[in-house]
Every structure is written in C-alpha cells, then in structure tokens.
Amino acid sequence: METLLLFFGIVSAVSAYAFWFYLLARRLTGPKVWPIVGSLPFLFMNRQRIHDWIASNLRATGGACTYQTCTLCLPFLARKQGFFTVTCHPKNIEHILRTRFDNYPKGPQWQEAFHDLLGEGIFNSDGETWLIQRKTAALEFTTRTLRQAMARWVNRTIKNRLWCILDKAAKENRAVDLQDLLLRLTFDNICGLTFGKDPETLSPELPENRFAVAFDTATEATLYRFLYPSFQWRLGKFLEIGTEKTLKQSLEIVDNYMNDAVAARKENPSDDLLSRFMKKRDVNGDLFPTSVLQRIALNFVLAGRDTSSVALSWFFWLVMNQPEIEKKIISEISSVLRETRGDNKQKWHEEPLDFDEADRLVYLKAALAETLRLYPSAPEDFKYVIQDDVLPDGTFVPTGSTVTYSIYSVGRMKTIWGEDCMEFKPERWLSPEGDKFEAPKDGYMFVAFNAGPRTCLGKDLAYLQMKSVASAVLLRYRLSLVPGHRVEQKMSLTLFMKNGLRVYMHPRALA
Known part of the structure; x- marks a missing residue:
C-alpha cells in the first residue's frame, strides 16, 4: 500500500x-x-x-x-x-x-559578485551611494583642467613610448600585438589621471607590472562569479580554492598598491581624481575613508582602461580592411595639420595631435562611433x-x-x-554635407556610452583620447594583419580580442 x-x-x-x-x-x-x-x-x-x-x-x-x-x-x-x-x-x-531608472538598479547579485573588487564605487553602487559619487565626478569631469591633464598624459605616452615601440617594430619588420600595446597605453594614462601614479607598463621592454597583472586577474576572476551560480563561488571563497583563491591573492596586490597610492596623495595632493575625491564627503557628511577611496579609484581605472583600448583595437582592424575609409581618415588628419602646423610634414610628426586639433576630426569620430556601434566595448x-x-x-x-x-x-x-x-559605414554618422557629426535622433539606438542618469561622464575624453591615438598611429603607419592571425571575440564583459591584434607596421608616405 x-x-x-x-x-x-x-x-x-x-x-x-x-x-x-x-x-x-x-x-x-x-x-x-x-x-x-x-x-x-x-x-x-x-x-x-x-x-x-x-x-x-x-x-x-x-x-x-x-x-x-x-x-x-x-x-x-x-x-x-x-x-x-x-x-x-x-x-x-x-x-x-x-x-523607470529607479526600478532597474545593478541589483544584489551583481553588487555581491563585484563587491570584493569594486566595493561601493560608482560602477557597483545604487541609490544615494552612487548619486553622491556621480555628482562629485560630474563636477570634476566638466573642468578644463581635467581635460588638460588627460591631454598631457595621452600625448606624453604616445610621443615617449608608443612611437618608440612602433618605430622599432617597423624597422625590424617585427609584428606587435596592438591590443596589448593599447591596453598598456590606456592603463598608464588612466592611472596617471586617477591617482597621479604612472605604472609605466608601456615601455620598450613591455615589463610585467604586478599591479596591472593582478588587476587583470582579479577582473577576470570576478567575471566568473557572475557567470555561474552564486553558491559555487561562495563555496570556493569559503574553501579558498580555484578562481576564488586567485582572486584573493590578486586583490592583496591591488590593495597594497592602492594603499600606497592613497598614502602618497594624502601627503602630496595633486590635480588627479583621487586627490579631488579626498576633499569630498559621503552621504553622512564624512570624508571618504581610505578603503572607499581605493575602490573609487579602481572603478575609474576599470572604466578608463579597457573601454578605449578595446574600441581602438576593433577600429584598427576594421580600418585596415577598408582602404577607402582609411584614405578619408588620413586626408582629414592631413587637412587639419596643414591648417595648424603648415605644409612642412616633418612638423606633423614631431608631436601627437593635441586635443584641440583632435576636436576637429569629424570623420575620424564618425569612424570610431561606427566601430562602437558594431563592436561596443561593453x-x-x-x-x-x-x-x-x-x-x-x-x-x-x-x-x-x-x-x-x-x-x-x-x-x-x-x-x-x-x-x-x-x-562599416562612418558616413551614417555625418550630416548630409559631411562636415558635422550627427548622432541618431533616437539616442537609445546607440548606448555604447550608456544613457540616462548613468551616461558615461568620460565620453568626450574617451573620444579625444581615441582620436589622438588613432591619428598618431595611422599618420605614421599603414597596418597589415599577420598572415594566419585569427581575430575573434573573447568571452568577457568587455569585448576583447581573444588572440590580440597581431599586425605589421609599414611606414606611411604622405602625399
């Protein structure tokens, strides 16, 4: 029975x-x-x-x-x-x-998974915690001094490091991984802008920087938390095994580096973002503690490093396969430099384009926007x-x-x-006359820089950095893909190229 x-x-x-x-x-x-x-x-x-x-x-x-x-x-x-x-x-x-912005926050799953890495920084917080950081950052990102500081970091890195590495590779007919170089370049720039400390990862020897490696490892290990059931990573964290053990070890290196950066800025404040946030107060009216300042800085490093470098990697790959578009970009850069520096082409190569010159590159901005339409960094x-x-x-x-x-x-x-x-059609971003950049009338057709209250504060700076780097490379070199190299996407929250971007650099003769 x-x-x-x-x-x-x-x-x-x-x-x-x-x-x-x-x-x-x-x-x-x-x-x-x-x-x-x-x-x-x-x-x-x-x-x-x-x-x-x-x-x-x-x-x-x-x-x-x-x-x-x-x-x-x-x-x-x-x-x-x-x-x-x-x-x-x-x-x-x-x-x-x-x-319905308030009905769709990051949420507990996301915040819990990313908390060890990003804490309550601007990209991993909601509500009042997010709002006060947003307002503080918005004030700083609208200042001309920040734009000037970014320009100094970008142009110095291009002139003293990137060009040296690419010139050497071109002379030796040696391939380079352009994605790796761009990641190093943007990492150095955003670290300099955020906490005034240059890790110098983009050097001729391409050194391994413990902080950069640990930061990459921690980011990837954190991603696995989000992809798989939460009980799995919680158990791994408790037992200190697998990716959770790797994450813990990496975060120790990151924390030590950031502790030193915060301590240095407390002794000697500057015009970097960290120094500015040290003067601000949280929702309770208190100065931000060191642990929070660390995570605020890390949030900016994460946002400012991967997005621009990944977008530029896809941009160079698209352009090297579209000679007519490449020709138009070179023509526009040459036209601007002819007006600002004269007809002596040697002067065109002495310094990277400054941000005011880069501002005038309408077609190049259209090509970058078109890249982000097809291959958004996030x-x-x-x-x-x-x-x-x-x-x-x-x-x-x-x-x-x-x-x-x-x-x-x-x-x-x-x-x-x-x-x-x-x-790949940059013209879709131009006015009928072709002399103005025009975003779609429906702004939610293109959200590569987010939209609404969380719109990327560094959008304009990102475009200027990308235009400066793109013009610095294309004006001096024609790129060609290493035979047999496969360009494919990596499974990640950021659209990295899985195998990098292996290219040869060919000196360009300007007409």
Missing part, C-alpha cells in the same frame, strides 16, 4: 511539474528550454560566441527585438533568479535606463527588476528577475539600423 502511495505521489509530482513547465515554456520566446536546466545547455554550448548567439535569438523575434528565457526551470527560481528578459529594442532601453548590460513592470513593447518583467539589454545586438538589427546594418 505504501509503495502504491509513493508511486502515485511521484506520478502526481511529475505531472504537476510537467504541467507547470508546459505553461512556463509556452510563453517563453527565446531559445528552447528544457525541464529543470532550462536554456543553460544552449548558453553553455554558445559560451564562446555568446554575443552573436544573443543577437541571433533577438533577430529571430523579427521586429520585437525582445525575448524571454529561463536558465533554471524550477518553481520560484523560474520567476526570479532564473528568469531573463533580453532586449535590444530602443524604447525598452530608454524605459530601463531613463523612464556588449551587454544587466539590470535587476525591483517591481513588476511592463516594457514599452508589452513585455511583462517580474520582480526579482534580470533584464539584459544587448548593446552588441542593437547595432546589428536591420529593423533599427537598416539593411546595411552590418556594413
């Missing part, structure tokens, strides 16, 4: 689950889901091409540009932690980033849903679930950018 009751109990439970799963699966619009494991198998199979996989799922929805999936098909979890809404619909993005972003909501396209999103807006997919949707959306 007991066996029979157990049998009927199991059958009833399985039947109830099957019916529940049927009701759940029939309203999901994304990749196919399986009982219990949901869409995790497809996510795992496509982990090496995750951004293109997401884009293909969104294209499959036609003009909807939104799909919903479930990674863990279990009651309760399926409505919260396992439930994902993925969209690239501009109206939905505007709703998330501006209209291809996906994730938001937590505080309260039940309905997106503008009619999609219901439940409390506790996650909304992902795919910046990578936005630029690859014909319904948003037209039939030629996959073409």
Whole structure:
C-alpha cells in the first residue's frame, strides 16, 4: 500500500511539474528550454560566441527585438533568479535606463559578485551611494583642467613610448600585438589621471607590472562569479580554492598598491581624481575613508582602461580592411595639420595631435562611433527588476528577475539600423554635407556610452583620447594583419580580442 502511495505521489509530482513547465515554456520566446536546466545547455554550448548567439535569438523575434528565457526551470527560481528578459529594442532601453531608472538598479547579485573588487564605487553602487559619487565626478569631469591633464598624459605616452615601440617594430619588420600595446597605453594614462601614479607598463621592454597583472586577474576572476551560480563561488571563497583563491591573492596586490597610492596623495595632493575625491564627503557628511577611496579609484581605472583600448583595437582592424575609409581618415588628419602646423610634414610628426586639433576630426569620430556601434566595448548590460513592470513593447518583467539589454545586438538589427546594418559605414554618422557629426535622433539606438542618469561622464575624453591615438598611429603607419592571425571575440564583459591584434607596421608616405 505504501509503495502504491509513493508511486502515485511521484506520478502526481511529475505531472504537476510537467504541467507547470508546459505553461512556463509556452510563453517563453527565446531559445528552447528544457525541464529543470532550462536554456543553460544552449548558453553553455554558445559560451564562446555568446554575443552573436544573443543577437541571433533577438533577430529571430523579427521586429520585437525582445525575448524571454529561463536558465533554471524550477518553481520560484523560474520567476526570479532564473528568469531573463533580453532586449535590444530602443524604447525598452530608454524605459530601463531613463523612464523607470529607479526600478532597474545593478541589483544584489551583481553588487555581491563585484563587491570584493569594486566595493561601493560608482560602477557597483545604487541609490544615494552612487548619486553622491556621480555628482562629485560630474563636477570634476566638466573642468578644463581635467581635460588638460588627460591631454598631457595621452600625448606624453604616445610621443615617449608608443612611437618608440612602433618605430622599432617597423624597422625590424617585427609584428606587435596592438591590443596589448593599447591596453598598456590606456592603463598608464588612466592611472596617471586617477591617482597621479604612472605604472609605466608601456615601455620598450613591455615589463610585467604586478599591479596591472593582478588587476587583470582579479577582473577576470570576478567575471566568473557572475557567470555561474552564486553558491559555487561562495563555496570556493569559503574553501579558498580555484578562481576564488586567485582572486584573493590578486586583490592583496591591488590593495597594497592602492594603499600606497592613497598614502602618497594624502601627503602630496595633486590635480588627479583621487586627490579631488579626498576633499569630498559621503552621504553622512564624512570624508571618504581610505578603503572607499581605493575602490573609487579602481572603478575609474576599470572604466578608463579597457573601454578605449578595446574600441581602438576593433577600429584598427576594421580600418585596415577598408582602404577607402582609411584614405578619408588620413586626408582629414592631413587637412587639419596643414591648417595648424603648415605644409612642412616633418612638423606633423614631431608631436601627437593635441586635443584641440583632435576636436576637429569629424570623420575620424564618425569612424570610431561606427566601430562602437558594431563592436561596443561593453556588449551587454544587466539590470535587476525591483517591481513588476511592463516594457514599452508589452513585455511583462517580474520582480526579482534580470533584464539584459544587448548593446552588441542593437547595432546589428536591420529593423533599427537598416539593411546595411552590418556594413562599416562612418558616413551614417555625418550630416548630409559631411562636415558635422550627427548622432541618431533616437539616442537609445546607440548606448555604447550608456544613457540616462548613468551616461558615461568620460565620453568626450574617451573620444579625444581615441582620436589622438588613432591619428598618431595611422599618420605614421599603414597596418597589415599577420598572415594566419585569427581575430575573434573573447568571452568577457568587455569585448576583447581573444588572440590580440597581431599586425605589421609599414611606414606611411604622405602625399
């Protein structure tokens, strides 16, 4: 009798689950889901091409540009932690980033995973903690002194380091990993701008810097926390094994370096961002403690280093495959320099373009924006849903679930950018006369620099740095890809090239 009751109990439970799963699966619009494991198998199979996989799922929805999936098909979890809404619909993005901004914070999952690395810095905080840092940073980023400081760091690094390394490689006909050089360049620049300390990773010997290596390792280890179930990394942290052990060791190096940087600035304040934040006060009216200042500085390093260098890597790869576009860029740079430095081409090479000269490069800015449309440095972003909501396209999103807006997919949707959306076409960013940069009228068609209250404060500085570096390289060299080198994406929250960008440098003869 007991066996029979157990049998009927199991059958009833399985039947109830099957019916529940049927009701759940029939309203999901994304990749196919399986009982219990949901869409995790497809996510795992496509982990090496995750951004293109997401884009293909969104294209499959036609003009909807939104799909919903479930990674863990279990009651309760399926409505919260396992439930994902993925969209690239501009109206939905505007709703998330501006209209209902307060309903879509970073959320507890994200903050917990990134807390050890980023603490309560501006990129890992919400509410009042975020707002006071945002207001403080906004005041600093609008000052001309910060722009001048950035220009000094960028131009000095180009002239004294980057050109020396590239000239030597060109003379020896030796390939360089341009992505690595750019990462080193932007890392040195942002460290100088943030806490006035130059790690000098971009030197002819390409030295290994303990802080830079530890920072990279910590960033990657933190990413794994977000990709896998939280219990897995919590257990690893408790046992101090695997990536969690690596993260702990890396953070010790990072913390020691940042302790020294904060101590140095307290003794000798300067015009860097850290010195400026040391004078500010938190939500309680107190000066920021050393531990918070460390994380504030690290947040700026993370934002200012990877985004510009990765964007430039994809830019150079696109341009070297489009000679007509490269020709237009060179022509524009030459035209500006002819006006500012005269006809003597030797003077064009004596100094990198200053920021005022770079400001005038309209076509180059269009080419960089077009690069970011196709290869945004941060291809996906994730938001937590505080309260039940309905997106503008009619999609219901439940409390506790996650909304992902795919910046990578936005630029690859014909319904948003037209039939030629996959073409690298800087002209789409220019006025009909071709003399002015014009962003789309719908600002949420392009959110490579975020949008709404969290719009990137360093957007203008990023463009100026990228234009200065791009012109410094292209005016002196023609690039060619090393035969057999494969350019492909790395699985990361930042769109790195998995194998770097191996190129040969060929001296350019200006007409």
